[in-house]
Amino acid sequence: MTNSLNLFIGLAMGLNLLALASSRLPSVIRAAALQGMVLGILPLLLEHEFEWMVGVVAVCTIAVKGFVIPHLLRRALRAANIDREVKPLIGFVPSLLLGAAATIGAVALGGVLPLRPEQAGSLLVPGSFATVVGGFLMLMGRGKAISQVCGYLILENGIYLFGLLLINSTPLLVEAGILLDLTVAVFVIGIIMDRIQKEFDSLDTNKLTTLHE
Amino acid sequence: MNELALIALPLVFAALSFVWPKEGTRPWLLPLAGGCHAASALWLLVHPPEPEAGAWFGFDPLARAVLPMISLLFFVCSIYAVAYLKLRPERRNRLFVLALLVLLGCLSLAIQAQHLGLLWVAAEAATLMTVPLIHFNGTARAFEASWKYLLVGGTGIALSLLGSFCLGYASLNAGGNGDLTFHALAAQFVHLSGDAARYSHPWLLAAWVLLLAGYGTKMGLAPMHTWKPDVYGEAPGIVGALLAGGTTTMAFVAVLRVKQVVDAAGGAEMTHRTLLAFGLFSMLVAALFLLGAQDFKRMLAYSSIEHMGILAVGAALGGLGVWAALFHVWTNSLTKGALFLSAGNIRRAAGGRNVAEVSGMAWCAPLSARMFVTGLFAITACPPFGPFFSELLVVRAAFTAHGTFTAAAFLGCLLFAFFGLTRLVFAIVDGRPRAAARTVANRFRETAGVILPPLAFLGLSVWIGLATPPVLSSAWTAAVKILVPTP
Numbered sequence: 001m002t003n004s005l006n007l008f009i010g011l012a013m014g015l016n017l018l019a020l021a022s023s024r025l026p027s028v029i030r031a032a033a034l035q036g037m038v039l040g041i042l043p044l045l046l047e048h049e050f051e052w053m054v055g056v057v058a059v060c061t062i063a064v065k066g067f068v069i070p071h072l073l074r075r076a077l078r079a080a081n082i083d084r085e086v087k088p089l090i091g092f093v094p095s096l097l098l099g100a101a102a103t104i105g106a107v108a109l110g111g112v113l114p115l116r117p118e119q120a121g122s123l124l125v126p127g128s129f130a131t132v133v134g135g136f137l138m139l140m141g142r143g144k145a146i147s148q149v150c151g152y153l154i155l156e157n158g159i160y161l162f163g164l165l166l167i168n169s170t171p172l173l174v175e176a177g178i179l180l181d182l183t184v185a186v187f188v189i190g191i192i193m194d195r196i197q198k199e200f201d202s203l204d205t206n207k208l209t210t211l212h213e
Numbered sequence: 214m215n216e217l218a219l220i221a222l223p224l225v226f227a228a229l230s231f232v233w234p235k236e237g238t239r240p241w242l243l244p245l246a247g248g249c250h251a252a253s254a255l256w257l258l259v260h261p262p263e264p265e266a267g268a269w270f271g272f273d274p275l276a277r278a279v280l281p282m283i284s285l286l287f288f289v290c291s292i293y294a295v296a297y298l299k300l301r302p303e304r305r306n307r308l309f310v311l312a313l314l315v316l317l318g319c320l321s322l323a324i325q326a327q328h329l330g331l332l333w334v335a336a337e338a339a340t341l342m343t344v345p346l347i348h349f350n351g352t353a354r355a356f357e358a359s360w361k362y363l364l365v366g367g368t369g370i371a372l373s374l375l376g377s378f379c380l381g382y383a384s385l386n387a388g389g390n391g392d393l394t395f396h397a398l399a400a401q402f403v404h405l406s407g408d409a410a411r412y413s414h415p416w417l418l419a420a421w422v423l424l425l426a427g428y429g430t431k432m433g434l435a436p437m438h439t440w441k442p443d444v445y446g447e448a449p450g451i452v453g454a455l456l457a458g459g460t461t462t463m464a465f466v467a468v469l470r471v472k473q474v475v476d477a478a479g480g481a482e483m484t485h486r487t488l489l490a491f492g493l494f495s496m497l498v499a500a501l502f503l504l505g506a507q508d509f510k511r512m513l514a515y516s517s518i519e520h521m522g523i524l525a526v527g528a529a530l531g532g533l534g535v536w537a538a539l540f541h542v543w544t545n546s547l548t549k550g551a552l553f554l555s556a557g558n559i560r561r562a563a564g565g566r567n568v569a570e571v572s573g574m575a576w577c578a579p580l581s582a583r584m585f586v587t588g589l590f591a592i593t594a595c596p597p598f599g600p601f602f603s604e605l606l607v608v609r610a611a612f613t614a615h616g617t618f619t620a621a622a623f624l625g626c627l628l629f630a631f632f633g634l635t636r637l638v639f640a641i642v643d644g645r646p647r648a649a650a651r652t653v654a655n656r657f658r659e660t661a662g663v664i665l666p667p668l669a670f671l672g673l674s675v676w677i678g679l680a681t682p683p684v685l686s687s688a689w690t691a692a693v694k695i696l697v698p699t700p
Contacts, residue, residue, distance in 0.1 A: 169391030
């Protein structure tokens with residue numbers, strides 16, 4: 001049980017590093033989408049017997065994170081006619097190294113925070129923290145709006161991973177609310193991105209520099 | 214039943230505004246909804262319902278202590294909104310009206326939420342609903358502000374979700390059954406010892422750090438304040454007033470609720486120290502930026518950061534401090550309402566926002582300029598306005614709880630903020646108006662619709678300060694009783 005779970009979490013952590021190291025935007029989107037789908041499968045692995053609500057949440061997660069959002073992002077990519085992240089604030093190699101360091105740090109931190117006996121030995125906490133930090137690095141270090149949105153998605157994936165620790169005890173209603181909010185958030189982000197594209201004729205957030213002291 | 218009405222009523226009106234066919238009459242839905250909301254909130258303030266044990270939301274003492282203020286703020290702003298939207302016939306108002314009403318519903322839900330997850334969902338929804346309000350003007354600058362708001366606010370809200378999960382896990386480790394209402398959480402962590410304490414305390418610590426960072430971002434505490442100047446500078450004045458008085462208050466309530474849980478677990482010393490540090494740092498940062506600010510709407514943002522700092526300091530100072538902070542929530546929000554609305558008028562009359570472009574406003578928009586200057590003295594705590602009395606109480610709490618250093622740092626920051634604010638305000642009010650502004654001035658008329666709402670805010674600010682209604686002081690006392698249990 002724990003082994004297959006850890007395998008998937010390890011895969012998600014690897015996808016972090018892939019997203020951090022890649023300069024081509026389509027592959028960043030693909031990494032984030034794949035990560036979302038991997039995470040969508042996890043609740044099914046955690047449950048001992050199949051519950052239909054968990055199944056619904058899993059299917060919704062996979063559909064939204066794996067197909068709907070990546071599709072919107074690809075459309076934005078085509079509209080803006082960009083393909084590549086140029087001149088990021090934090091370079092690809094440094095961000096990869098930072099991501100790797102964060103992964104090691106997360107494993108160390110996971111050792112300090114005591115887990116419940118039935119979850120001992122799982123990589124949920126380290127995986128979650130590593131993914132959150134990876135997403136945060138992308139959010140801060142990239143210049144293109146689409147990369148920042150991918151960073152945000154990866155950040156949310158990390159939090160979702162953490163939420164799995166609580167899946168047996170939190171009411172699914174709250175989780176459904178969370179999923180809904182995230183979807184709306186991404187839609188709003190998409191609309192604003194669209195407007196920025198029309199207004200500035202680019203999705204380069206380095207050009208958003210009018211407002212400052 | 215009434216508690217639910219506070220949430221459902223704005224949402225019903227929002228749906229109505231969506232299907233309303235006439236652009237010209239749609240804004241009237243705002244004062245209608247605001248009036249009904251304010252009436253039921255004030256009724257609940259006077260006749261508080263018995264709190265239901267284990268309910269996910271309810272009009273508990275803390276909601277009673279702040280929600281009527283938000284209701285009142287929205288009502289007065291909504292009257293201004295009718296006149297404002299009439300001045301802006303070129304922008305379609307369906308989304309604006311809808312988003313304002315949904316925002317009111319989300320704020321009512323978030324402030325009444327007694328459940329950790331529900332609080333987060335409502336706070337996130339409120340954050341998203343402000344985005345269409347911020348880019349109402351549709352300019353490039355407005356989109357830039359919305360983007361920054363989404364990124365910083367989204368990250369903040371993500372951190373608070375992570376923090377909520379940590380708190381939930383801490384409760385599981387302490388032997389909880391998954392009940393995440395604040396009351397149950399607080400009850401659970403009291404008198405924890407042995408293994409349960411050892412397993413849950415690291416998680417509690419992580420939860421407090423993440424939740425303070427997350428909701429602190431929404432409040433605009435430094436160093437998570439970076440979205441504030443951009444947003445307040447670009448959003449319409451009425452949105453600024455609602456953000457500075459409504460959304461930030463919601464975030465402060467969230468911090469207080471979490472603090473209550475962490476305090477119950479024996480972390481009171483830590484929460485006090487962190488809140489004090491964040492509060493004083495915010496005040497310092499705001500004071501320094503105020504000394505150099507050039508744009509009078511961004512100036513209001515720094516002033517708001519300063520006052521969020523005051524709230525955080527108040528919350529760190531024990532019972533009297535929390536009481537003063539709740540008092541300050543009212544006085545600050547109402548005074549900020551007057552400042553934002555009159556600043557909006559000045560902005561329209563001047564056609565600019567920078568000291569370099571704007572001067573002589575006492576001539577171009579005499580009534581608004583007078584109210585702006587009066588509001589300035591009110592917000593910098595000159596008697597007889599409300600902020601004077603609430604800040605005086607914070608200083609008193611600082612002297613009794615922490616001795617002179619905290620009080621001295623607090624007063625020093627206030628003094629620098631006063632220098633910065635007066636410098637900028639008199640620079641735009643005095644002097645000769647620019648030639649360009651004179652022609653624009655012919656177009657801007659100070660009608661009753663844009664003058665009376667800020668005047669009402671100033672009147673409320675004086676009234677709350679000089680003659681605090683006993684029902685309000687008793688509401689604050691009741692809230693302090695649940696937040697700071699006497700040892």
